[in-house]
Amino acid sequence: MADPRFYESARPLSIQELETLSGASFEGLAPDGVSAGGVAPLEAMQAGHLSYAERKVETPVAGAIVFTRSEFADDLRASGCIVGVTGNPRAAFARSAGEIYRLKELEAGEAQIDPGARIFPGAFISAGAKIGRDAIIEPNAVIGPGVEIGEGAIIRANAVISCATIGPRTEIGSCTVIGKSGFAVVLGAEQRIKVPHFGRALIGADVSIGASCSIDRGLFGDTRIDDNCQIDNFCQIAHNVQIGSGTVMAAFAGISGSTCIGRNCLFAGRCATTDNITIGNDVVLLADAAAMYDIPDGERWGGSPAMPARNFLRQLTQLRKLSGIKGAQGKKARR
CATH class of the missing domain: 3.40.1390.10 (MurE/MurF, N-terminal domain)
Incomplete structure (x- = not known):
């Protein structure tokens, strides 16, 4: 496997x-x-x-x-x-x-680097890696053994990539780590034991992943981000997560293990999910939403725990009435 x-x-x-x-x-x-x-x-x-x-x-x-x-x-x-x-x-x-x-450990040796690729000083390309035509690997980036970087992809300075394939024209931001072991820890044992991971991280074509993100490889299978996804800075994608094409995530998104996210979804800032849930296609999560249940296609949810946006906004309205705060006047009063 x-x-x-x-x-x-x-x-x-x-x-x-x-x-x-x-x-x-x-x-x-x-x-x-x-x-x-x-x-x-x-x-x-x-x-x-x-x-x-x-x-x-x-x-x-x-x-x-x-x-x-x-x-x-x-x-x-x-x-x-x-x-x-x-x-x-x-x-x-x-x-x-x-x-x-x-x-496999990092190893100096023969890598397959297309003559058209640009490798900046300080970048480390491990033996067995493949770098495609017109790819750019910036200073101090680390490309692990077996990693494949697609044609025209850009790996920014200080990024670390292992156990992964990066699709054509995809950009990986500075200090982002892709393919590290996920956070699977055995609870209830006499000592906390980290479960070894044997999977991969597969990043599609024309994807943009921002700076200081972390994308874990799968436990057995794959963590997958499909084509045309846009991931902002400071996002965490856990092991075995599946993200459909065209999905956009703003900063500080945290996606727990084995979550399945559909196509063309929009996650506003600081969204999070619990593990092992399914979020459908064309779903919108409002800022700070915490999804804890499956969400059907085309819905708009907010709150923590997340619920349909109409219910969430109705609750906010009721809370404002109970507290005596009214819209902009409440904001001004708090200042």
Whole structure:
């Protein structure tokens, strides 16, 4: 599952090694010689790959190696999975998966740089990277191994890009970081454990990303920003987020993990979302809105938690009446 441009196989882990690293118990039921040679998400389980399950698995795959809780273990074994029982499957996975794959390190060496590209002094292009025709890489930018920068793209000074592809004519602002590990931390373990990430960040064509933004790579799959999106300064896009073409975000937007945002949306300043929600096409979020629920196509929402704008504005009107503040007079009084 891990893209070999960005990750390299460290070593397969035997069942005994998995038990030692994770603290899970395979109860001696694993066949001799079985090892985990890769990692895979629950929805794309593979034989010989390591996954974890915190819920009932609808389509288990025989030969997959799965950390899970005791209440789900028997069904997985009946389907031919090799099961490690633990009270915290995610923690067990986090302790083990980083030993199977590792992130490629920056390395001086041969990169594929088109003769028409402009590379400024101080920029570092790692071995294995590809820089397209007429691309511009400004001073002190860092381009990691396997990263692809499209034709005519501009990477401003001090930007850092790893585990990513950048589309044609896209501009990445100064001090922006793309492709870093997301903020996935196991709670409830004796120690806080960071979950390793094996995904990518895919940025489309004609995208503008401002200065000092952070766009995380996916946990297993991809974080994706489609063509013609405009992202302002100081925005945070978490792992596995999907943003449709033409969407615009003003400064200080914060998009939580696995949020799916449609096409041609408009996020005003300081908008935020909770994780794992879907925001439809042509949605407008007013300034300071905090989206906590799915939003249908074409709607305009505001407030925290966000609600349809007509309801939000009606509440504001009622609050002004209760407090005795009336429009501009209230503003003047507060000064």
